[in-house]
Amino acid sequence: MNNYDKDKVLNAASGRWSEIIQRFSTKSFDAKVLRRCGSHGACPRHGGRDGFRFFKDFEETGGGVCNSCGVFSTGLGLLSWLNDVPLNIVINDLGEYLGIDPEPRRQPANGAYPSKKSGKGWPPMQKQEPKFVPKREIVDPKKVAEQRQRLNEIWTASVPLSHEHARPARLYFDARGVNSTRYETNPFIRFHPGLDYWDEDTGEVLGTYPALVMMFINQERKPTNLHRIYLTPQGDKAPVNGDPKKMTKKPDDLTLTGSTIWLSPPAAVIGITEGVETGIAVEAGTGLNVGACGNAVLLERFLPPAEVKIIHNFVDKDRSMRGEEAAHAFRERMAMARPDIQIFDHLPPLDISDGEKCVDWLDVWSNYGKAGFRHLNLITNLQLAG
Numbered sequence: 001m002n003n004y005d006k007d008k009v010l011n012a013a014s015g016r017w018s019e020i021i022q023r024f025s026t027k028s029f030d031a032k033v034l035r036r037c038g039s040h041g042a043c044p045r046h047g048g049r050d051g052f053r054f055f056k057d058f059e060e061t062g063g064g065v066c067n068s069c070g071v072f073s074t075g076l077g078l079l080s081w082l083n084d085v086p087l088n089i090v091i092n093d094l095g096e097y098l099g100i101d102p103e104p105r106r107q108p109a110n111g112a113y114p115s116k117k118s119g120k121g122w123p124p125m126q127k128q129e130p131k132f133v134p135k136r137e138i139v140d141p142k143k144v145a146e147q148r149q150r151l152n153e154i155w156t157a158s159v160p161l162s163h164e165h166a167r168p169a170r171l172y173f174d175a176r177g178v179n180s181t182r183y184e185t186n187p188f189i190r191f192h193p194g195l196d197y198w199d200e201d202t203g204e205v206l207g208t209y210p211a212l213v214m215m216f217i218n219q220e221r222k223p224t225n226l227h228r229i230y231l232t233p234q235g236d237k238a239p240v241n242g243d244p245k246k247m248t249k250k251p252d253d254l255t256l257t258g259s260t261i262w263l264s265p266p267a268a269v270i271g272i273t274e275g276v277e278t279g280i281a282v283e284a285g286t287g288l289n290v291g292a293c294g295n296a297v298l299l300e301r302f303l304p305p306a307e308v309k310i311i312h313n314f315v316d317k318d319r320s321m322r323g324e325e326a327a328h329a330f331r332e333r334m335a336m337a338r339p340d341i342q343i344f345d346h347l348p349p350l351d352i353s354d355g356e357k358c359v360d361w362l363d364v365w366s367n368y369g370k371a372g373f374r375h376l377n378l379i380t381n382l383q384l385a386g
Contacts, residue, residue, distance in 0.1 A: 002102035004095025010074060012098040017062035017075045020094065026083045044082060045069065046320050046357060049243050067295045068322050139252045147251040151226055154248070158190035158213045166191035168210040171235025177369060178284045188215040188262055197230055197240050209238040214276060216259040216294065219303045224259045225250040227276060227294065245276070247294060258303035264289035269310040273361065274299050274323065281365035282314050285373035296326035300333070310342045317347050318358040346376060
C-alpha cells in the first residue's frame with residue numbers, strides 16, 4: 001500500500017474541497033451547507049437542524065464544525081470523522097485521487113542495516129514540502145464592534161424575570177414545574193418582550209417573539225455570548241420555522257472556550273449540563289447550583305471557577321455516545337488542570353426510545369419530577385451540607 005505525505009495532500013486539495021467532500025463522504029449534507037460556506041444545517045452524522053457548518057475558508061481547508069461533535073480544522077479530519085475511518089486511510093485515499101507521488105519506501109540498500117554514522121543504506125534526503133498553513137480570516141474591528149453592539153442592544157432591551165412584562169418567562173418555568181422565583185434575581189437571565197427571530201444565513205427577520213435571554217460568561221466573569229429561547233405570550237416555545245433555542249453569533253475576537261450560563265452562582269458543589277433546559281431540570285430536581293455549557297464541545301472545555309471542589313456532570317445519553325465522550329474528555333482534562341476537583345458522572349436512568357437519538361435529565365424531570373433524582377439526592381445533600 002502506498003503512503004502519502006499529509007502536507008502534500010493538503011496542499012494539493014486546497015481549492016478543491018467541495019469536489020472532494022462530495023466525492024468521498026459517505027454522509028449527505030444539507031444543500032444550503034454546501035451552497036454557502038458558513039451556513040448552518042443538520043449534522044451529517046447525527047441530524048438535528050442547524051448544528052453543523054463548514055468554515056468560510058472551507059474550499060481551501062476543508063474544515064467544519066459540529067456543535068455537538070467538535071471542530072475539524074481540515075478536510076482530512078472531517079472525512080475521518082464522517083466516514084469513521086482512520087486518518088491515514090483518508091490521507092492515502094486522497095493522495096491517490098489527487099495524483100500525488102507516494103512517499104518512497106525507506107528500505108536499506110542491498111538488505112544491509114543502515115548505518116547512522118556513515119549514512120550508507122539510507123535513502124537520499126528529499127526536499128521538504130512547505131507545511132500546509134490554513135488561511136484564517138483576519139478579525140475586522142468594525143465587524144466586531146457591530147457584533148458587540150447587536151448583543152448589547154438585545155441585553156439592554158431585556159428586563160429581569162421579576163418585571164411585570166416578563167410574565168411569558170414565568171409561565172415557561174411554571175409549565176415545567178419549576179419555581180421561576182429562583183431565577184428572578186439572576187443577573188445573567190433576563191426576558192426580552194419582542195426579539196426578532198432571524199435567519200442566521202440571510203439575516204432575514206422571520207418574526208418577532210418574546211424570549212428568554214441568557215448570558216454566557218467566562219472564567220473571569222466576563223460576557224462572551226447570548227443564548228435565546230423564543231416563546232409565545234403563553235410561555236410555550238415559539239412556533240418558529242427552525243429551532244426556538246438559538247445561540248447568537250459571538251464577536252469574532254472572543255472565544256466560548258470555558259464559558260457557561262450560570263443558572264445559579266458557582267459554589268463548592270455544582271452540577272453541569274450540556275443544555276440550558278436540562279440544567280433547569282437538574283436544578284429543580286437536585287437543588288444544586290448548575291452551569292449549563294450549551295453543547296458537548298463547550299462542556300468538555302468547561303473551566304470551573306476556583307471555588308468549585310465537586311462537580312456532578314449530568315451526561316446526555318446519545319446513540320452516538322457523544323455525551324459520554326464529552327464527559328470522558330472533560331474528566332481527563334480536569335485530571336491535569338484541576339486534580340483537586342472530584343467529578344461524578346450521572347447518566348439518565350432511561351432507555352433511548354425507538355426513533356429518538358438521545359435521552360437526557362430533562363426527560364427524567366418531565367417523566368418523574370423530583371422522584372427521578374431521589375437516588376442522587378442522598379449523595380448531593382451530604383456534600384452540600386459539607
